[in-house]
Amino acid sequence: MVRSVAERAFPSIRHVLEEFGDMMILTGKTIWSALRPPYPYGGEFVSQFLFALRLVWFPLLVSTVAINYGAPGLQAGDFLTLFGALDRLGGFFVLAAIREIGPLITSIVVAGVAGTAITADLGARKVREELDALQVLGVDPVKNLVVPRFLALMVVTGLFDIYALLFGIFGGILAALSFGQPLGPFWGTLFANASVTDLWGSVLKTTIFGAIVAIVCCYKGMSASGGAEGVGRAVNEAVVISFLGIGAFNYVFTQTLLATHPNILVIK
């Protein structure tokens, strides 16, 4: 009786928990399949890596330069001008661009561009019963389809983070120049505040964002149903859940990194 009432009252909560559990199981299976021989996914890994590279580089370039120029660049620059501390803009870019904006923009662009393509591709294969046919033909779709996408998206997202940091700082340089500032103080405060922890923290966080995006997008594609409309719905849900996952993990990672490395809390 109680269970029946609970099922009626909270069907969506139950569904969300079931999906979360399924994604955790898929993550476990993917890591296990990736490590366990045989390793038939090399070709597909390279193909997915190049596919993501080709799709993502330009949107990421535009968005990182524009957002870093606009948000931490112009907005924070305007605020710092009040205190006559515009030379601190470079230091602020360590906090804003390297620790947060770079990883977030990278993973959001990867999810929006490459992740959706993965969901649409796997979803279309699912509704055409290609995935069922693969399984019946004795091919494990996790090992042959999910693992290469998971590894490719992790690696490409981690590498793209460095790319995003470089172009993000370029946005900061544009902002400093637009305030008529020399670049010496910008570089000075940037390097005074930047540490190796910031760099590996940023790359590690973004790599894990890539893993989250890959699992969510593969899961949503492989569980799509209901024809073309179902594939569209799966793509939409994949993006939303990826963003939620990225946001939630970002909170946990940032808190953990700050707690375990208190030296990066000190602003120089």
Added chain:
Amino acid sequence: MAVHEPQRSSPGSEEQEFEFHTGEIRASGEPDAIEFVDVHKSFGRNHVLRGLNMSLPENKISMILGPSGTGKSVCIKHIVGLLYPDSGDVIVHGESIPSLRDAELFETRKKFGVLFQDGALFGSMNLWDNVAFPLRQHTEKGEDEIGEIVNRRMREVGLGGEGAKMPNELSGGMRKRAGFARSLVLDPEIVLFDEPDSGLDPVRTALLCELIKEIHAENGGCYVVITHDIMSARRVAEHISVLWKGKIVESGPAEELFASENPFVRQFLSGESAGPLGME
């Protein structure tokens, strides 16, 4: 195969709902290749299989017939382990499919050939590579031998010389025939056809049915065809199981089912509008 006692109905509305489900399983004279034992399966609130008991004999073309939405395709997915029953068991050649580990299941699947509704060809490969795929995946055969087998199977289904085409360049009938060729290349012991007649015109349906009969006569094994097309059933069925509301109404050799006195079986196999089956 033993003749089973009719299923007992529980009292009340369920008794009315399963009024015509005698569950009678008539002897086919062959051992069972596939058995469903009290299988229940639900998708959310939709209880699709509701205690399904069904046996499909060896060396026959069996048909699972029933109205749309009664769980026929769900049966095929249970047989190959793409779906698992909520309760009950699915036994193939004495092995319980739901109890198999993943590695054992992938091994067991080699004995199946499955023709999916739209062929389920891999969109990234041409027709020839699609048909060759199972051989490359599961055998140590060289490309020459693979080529020989693929060409023979493609000729059998009338697609000789079409190997370079991509799946999106083919008509629905050609995709089905290509799927059929792919399902046969490993000489499977069990071949499953999920609505081979859907989306085909009557002539091509008849030709595909003839093809199924010819290839079965040549290779033998357990062929299971899922359909709601009575003409196809009359053409190829040697054994029929009539499925409705997730349970077997009656099952047995085709000629006995076509002569059945059960009002639902009679209505369905004659395609009449008057009878227990309505639009609901």
